[in-house]
Amino acid sequence: MHSPSMFQGNRDRQIRALKVLLAGVTVPCVWLSWYALVGRFALPQGRLAPLGVAGAGWHSAVGSELKFAQPSVDLGVINKSTQVLLPFTNVGPHSISGLSVRPNCACAVSLPNKSQFEAGEHGEISVTVEPRLDRIGPQSVTIDCEYVGTTQQSSRLTVRYHYAPELVVPPSLALESKGGQVCVLEFEITDFRATPVDILDVSTSSSQLKGAFLNRSAAFLPGWVFRLELRYSAPSRDISDYSEAVYIHTNDPIRRLITIPVQVSVRERIRAFPQRLQLSPNEHDACWRSGSLLLDDSLGGQLSVKQVCVLRAGVEYETKRVAPGKILLLLKYPVSLYVADVSDFSVTVHFDSPETTAVTVLVTP
Numbered sequence: 001m002h003s004p005s006m007f008q009g010n011r012d013r014q015i016r017a018l019k020v021l022l023a024g025v026t027v028p029c030v031w032l033s034w035y036a037l038v039g040r041f042a043l044p045q046g047r048l049a050p051l052g053v054a055g056a057g058w059h060s061a062v063g064s065e066l067k068f069a070q071p072s073v074d075l076g077v078i079n080k081s082t083q084v085l086l087p088f089t090n091v092g093p094h095s096i097s098g099l100s101v102r103p104n105c106a107c108a109v110s111l112p113n114k115s116q117f118e119a120g121e122h123g124e125i126s127v128t129v130e131p132r133l134d135r136i137g138p139q140s141v142t143i144d145c146e147y148v149g150t151t152q153q154s155s156r157l158t159v160r161y162h163y164a165p166e167l168v169v170p171p172s173l174a175l176e177s178k179g180g181q182v183c184v185l186e187f188e189i190t191d192f193r194a195t196p197v198d199i200l201d202v203s204t205s206s207s208q209l210k211g212a213f214l215n216r217s218a219a220f221l222p223g224w225v226f227r228l229e230l231r232y233s234a235p236s237r238d239i240s241d242y243s244e245a246v247y248i249h250t251n252d253p254i255r256r257l258i259t260i261p262v263q264v265s266v267r268e269r270i271r272a273f274p275q276r277l278q279l280s281p282n283e284h285d286a287c288w289r290s291g292s293l294l295l296d297d298s299l300g301g302q303l304s305v306k307q308v309c310v311l312r313a314g315v316e317y318e319t320k321r322v323a324p325g326k327i328l329l330l331l332k333y334p335v336s337l338y339v340a341d342v343s344d345f346s347v348t349v350h351f352d353s354p355e356t357t358a359v360t361v362l363v364t365p
Contacts, residue, residue: 065092065149066099066117068157075161078131079192086157087124090117096149101125105141107159131163136192136222138162164192168223172261173230173246178298179269179357180235186214189226189248189258196224201249208234209262211246232264241265270303270351270359271296277347277363279333288332293361295349297325304353312345312365313337333365341365 068088075082090096097116101109110126117123129141140160147153168190177183191197202211210231217225230246241263248258272293279289297303302324308317314337318330329349348360 064153064155065090065094065096066145066147066153066155067091068155071155072158073160075129075159077162077164078129079163079165081128081130082161083126083128084159085124085126087122088155089122090119090149092149093119094150095119095121096147098146098148100146102144102146103127103141104143105129107141107143109143125157127157127159129159129161131161133165133168136163136165166193167191167197167252167255167258169258170260172263174263174265175230175232176265176267177232177234177237178267179354180233180237181269181299182231182233185230185232187228187230189228190223191226192223197255198251199226199228199248200251202228203247203249204230204262205245205247206242208232208237209244209246209264211248230262234266237266239266239268267298268359269298269354270349270357271298272359272361275361277331277361279331279363279365281335282332287335289335289338289365290330290332291363292331293329293347294322295327295329295359297354299354300325302353303327304351305349306352307350309348309350310345311347312341312363315345315347317347331363338365 066088067090068086070086073084073086075084095116095118099111099115099117101111103109107130108128110128112123112125114123125143125145127141127143129139131139138160139162140158143157143159145155145157170187170189173185173187175183175185189199196216199213199216202213204211210233212229212231214227214229216227228246228248242265244262244264246260246262248260250256250258272295274293277291277293279291282288282290295303303321303326305319305327308319308329310317310331312333314334316332320328320330322328329347331347342365344362344364346360346362348358351357
């Protein structure tokens with residue numbers, strides 16, 4: 001059997017070990033609490049904590065002194081640029097200054113007309129979101145607000161929305177007519193409303209441009225998709241660029257007439273490169289100045305030269321086929337004539353195929 005003195009000795013040793021353990025835990029906790037208080041309140045107002053001291057660097061929104069009423073906002077469904085005001089309050093014990101923002105998008109952010117806010121003072125930030133027109137559906141932007149309070153801090157704001165435009169219309173259209181050929185362009189209009197618009201008529205700004213409504217999608221894809229067509233035909237119109245328009249008449253009480261600008265380019269079917277030829281000394285024969293023209297069918301047809309008319313005596317030429325739709329025209333001009341006459345002259349090439357086609361180029365000897 002064990003004596004009472006033995007039990008008493010064991011109990012004393014256990015009590016001493018427990019005291020040592022409690023002392024080891026209490027001292028670090030007291031030290032850490034004091035250190036946190038120093039890092040929070042010991043620095044003078046407006047001074048930043050030095051590097052290596054607790055509180056230095058940008059702090060997250062957790063425990064931040066600038067408190068936003070709604071750090072995360074959902075605008076719901078929008079169909080255009082939308083503005084939202086985000087109010088805040090300085091809940092810290094000191095004033096804050098140096099307020100700045102860093103949005104992650106092209107949205108417009110307007111700061112208050114002051115950069116310093118005393119303790120308890122209110123302010124607001126204005127955010128105007130511009131939804132991406134090529135991304136229909138959920139979108140979001142984030143804005144990091146950085147400022148200087150007791151320490152350098154930051155708060156992150158999030159603005160969410162669902163972009164669903166009512167009516168998506170192309171901002172402009174473009175057609176290119178080559179060699180008097182009819183050119184055709186199909187385009188679409190999309191209505192995202194539950195009850196779609198009705199297209200009553202399609203008209204244009206000139207008799208050469210014709211518009212037509214083709215069909216509407218049988219179901220919401222999403223959106224009701226309307227397919228339309230433009231045809232341009234001007235066989236006798238000069239080579240140039242023309243500004244036209246297509247007018248879409250609807251039963252929409254807000255947009256009864258939809259106007260889309262149309263840029264029409266009328267071009268020659270046969271293209272010449274360069275469009276103005278500059279002759280240069282021949283590398284193989286000093287008695288000649290030479291150059292070459294590349295003739296190309298923009299529609300990919302077979303080129304066949306019928307006649308070459310050169311309005312300058314003494315000029316020699318040769319044609320070489322380099323592809324089914326490409327011909328190289330080589331020109332040579334005697335240096336003896338070049339000394340006497342350095343004025344420009346024209347070269348016109350007539351083709352059997354395509355029929356009644358010709359191209360004229362100005363040549364500088």
